[in-house]
Amino acid sequence: xxxxxxxxxxxxxxxxxxxxxxxxxxxxxxxxxxxxxxxxxxxxxxxxxxxxxxxxxxxxxxxxxxxxxxxxxxxxxxxxxxxxxxxxxxxxxxxxxxxxxxxxxxxxxxxxxxxxxxxxxxxxxxxxxxxxxxxxxxxxxxxxxxxxxxxxxxxxxxxxxxxxxxxxxxxxxxxxxxxxxxxxxxxxxxxxxxxxxxxxxxxxxxxxxxxxxxxxxxxxxxxxxxxxxxxxxxxxxxxxxxxxxxxxxxxxxxxxxxxxxxxxxxxxxxxxxxxxxxxxxxxxxxxxxxxxxxxxxxxxxxxxxxxxxxxxxxxxxxxxxxxxxxxxxxxxxxxxxxxxxxxxxxxxxxxxxxxxxxxxxxxx
Numbered sequence: 001x002x003x004x005x006x007x008x009x010x011x012x013x014x015x016x017x018x019x020x021x022x023x024x025x026x027x028x029x030x031x032x033x034x035x036x037x038x039x040x041x042x043x044x045x046x047x048x049x050x051x052x053x054x055x056x057x058x059x060x061x062x063x064x065x066x067x068x069x070x071x072x073x074x075x076x077x078x079x080x081x082x083x084x085x086x087x088x089x090x091x092x093x094x095x096x097x098x099x100x101x102x103x104x105x106x107x108x109x110x111x112x113x114x115x116x117x118x119x120x121x122x123x124x125x126x127x128x129x130x131x132x133x134x135x136x137x138x139x140x141x142x143x144x145x146x147x148x149x150x151x152x153x154x155x156x157x158x159x160x161x162x163x164x165x166x167x168x169x170x171x172x173x174x175x176x177x178x179x180x181x182x183x184x185x186x187x188x189x190x191x192x193x194x195x196x197x198x199x200x201x202x203x204x205x206x207x208x209x210x211x212x213x214x215x216x217x218x219x220x221x222x223x224x225x226x227x228x229x230x231x232x233x234x235x236x237x238x239x240x241x242x243x244x245x246x247x248x249x250x251x252x253x254x255x256x257x258x259x260x261x262x263x264x265x266x267x268x269x270x271x272x273x274x275x276x277x278x279x280x281x282x283x284x285x286x287x288x289x290x291x292x293x294x295x296x297x298x299x300x301x302x303x304x305x306x307x308x309x310x311x312x313x314x315x316x317x318x319x320x321x322x323x324x325x326x327x328x329x330x331x332x333x334x335x336x337x338x339x340x341x342x343x344x345x346x347x348x349x350x351x352x353x354x355x356x357x358x359x360x361x362x363x364x
Contacts, residue, residue, distance in 0.1 A: 153245025
């Protein structure tokens with residue numbers, strides 16, 4: 001097993017390199033980079049970002065114009081070439097792309113992610129600042145969906161073909177088909193001061209006076225704010241796991257060892273939970289790390305927008321829109337690295353649940 005783990009870790013290096021290289025190449029051809037963003041804001045097409053550039057270099061020279069100047073940047077005609085050169089130096093664009101790429105990789109290997117282009121804060125601090133929202137959504141949606149899916153899937157497998165199986169399947173399919181953001185809007189209208197009830201808060205992860213509350217009140221306040229977002233996300237989150245659990249149990253129930261166990265006089269409960277459960281739950285439990293990471297990093301952007309939850313999804317979206325490449329590449333590197341390790345963790349989980357699986361003997 002040690003050799004397998006080592007091989008997987010070594011394979012992460014070229015995989016991560018490929019992800020970063022392809023993304024870097026694509027970015028080189030993307031229009032509207034950070035310098036164009038500053039130029040657009042200077043020409044009155046936006047605002048607020050220029051003042052936040054670290055060092056204030058752009059703000060100090062923003063008033064220098066040279067009508068005879070020329071530039072390869074869109075909209076830069078008429079700006080002082082010295083100002084453009086200073087921006088290029090500040091963002092590192094005065095160096096060749098290959099040098100910038102390997103400098104970025106060398107910094108990332110040492111977990112030095114630099115500072116945001118347009119905010120006076122380090123990228124790692126910015127990510128840590130948004131982490132509580134994403135952890136809250138990812139952790140709770142995974143736990144709740146598993147808590148619903150596994151018992152429901154087992155019950156559906158036992159009652160396969162019954163009226164219970166039919167109508168619960170209908171509910172699961174309908175819930176899966178309804179977009180989470182539409183259900184979120186419905187919940188907001190109904191229960192967050194829309195046209196009906198004002199039972200839940202409309203924005204934020206905690207109340208403004210959270211620091212003044214006692215610990216029991218803080219816990220209640222925290223879940224009070226999470227109720228509507230989690231309800232909107234859980235509607236479709238448990239559908240896949242429920243059907244996967246049902247099909248896995250049905251497959252195991254039909255195997256010969258189950259027939260043998262029943263022939264020995266074991267109760268149905270003993271057969272189901274003493275023999276079938278461990279084998280049937282192999283794929284479900286082993287997929288938990290991946291399910292958590294998936295819920296943690298994806299699928300929450302619209303929910304975060306609707307309920308004004310400032311998490312990693314919203315951070316990544318704004319970084320792409322603003323062309324804040326420091327944040328974009330740092331997010332990509334960190335989350336790709338976490339994803340690769342979680343993939344390894346999922347494989348190792350298989351071996352813990354079922355010792356018959358031995359990746360060491362597989363040909364790789």
